[in-house]
Amino acid sequence: MNDQNTDKLNSIIESSKTVLILQADNPDSDSLGSAVALENIFDKLGIEAILYCGVDIPNYIKYIDGWDRVTKDIPNNFDASILVDVSTMTLFEKLSETDIRKLSSKPSIVIDHHTASTNPITFSDLQIIDNTNASTGQLIYAIGKKLNWPMDKKALELIANTILGDTQGLTNDLATADTYRIMAELIEAGVNRPELENKRKEFNKMTEAIFEFKADLMKKTHFAYNNKISHVTISQSEINQYSPSYNPSALVLPEMLQTEDVLVAIAFKEYDDGRITAAIRCNPGAAIANQLADHFGGGGHTYASGFKVTNMDIENLRKECLDKAQELLIKL
């Protein structure tokens, strides 16, 4: 993060009355927490924030207050936009031509911690991208400190949630010494980590039906290549029945990774319209998630990524994906 970028960001924000904050089509606790934290900070600066996401906010992150203020429409009146936790056009499929024209006509800023994309945001004027940050929220915290933004306990809690979300509770390799230092600062400033954890856990409790569905998913999980690659396929009817209350992949991916010999876990979702999505998670020492997703036009981090394809048969896709995963594992 260089001074020139933060100065430019500051001047855009200072000359705005209304700022539109966009999340990509795959909202998570980092994108949502970052968006609501900026809303909170801007409110204190006398700037109105409008929160946008093209898809519904998934239930599992609704422990983050403010999710219900996220709208699916790009408004007509705003002075600037900020895209959080995303730097690729691939994840903005819900934007229409008109939406993109509106966004292009105003200053637009990307704040993200993913590695550079091959399909960058076409309408952004300023990109603050720093992949040394565990979460976009952590980057916002750094920017906020630099620009003396008012960050109250609520904003700091939101920032802590983005870090805990993306680092899976400070357990994956996104959590660096800096991340721990920042968490310590947040805790010193009043953030109560057990309180945040309890709220999230309380919110993510399973119903009995979900508990049984989890058992079904585990029963149909397969293990390939000497159990190094674990995969499960979730059908449209299962998505219809269970997705509104629980993200099916999140039910089994952690269990798959917690199985002996497994290095890579993949959850495919097969939709009736021909779309197939895959969520990829890797165990320590098998950092191939981004490369595997990249092979199918997706993206993400080295240990967690995803992709979406259309016009591909599930059998063929599965085979190609497993073979590619094996190939990448051999190269490690």
Ligand SMILES: [Mn+2]
């Ligand atoms: Mn993130």
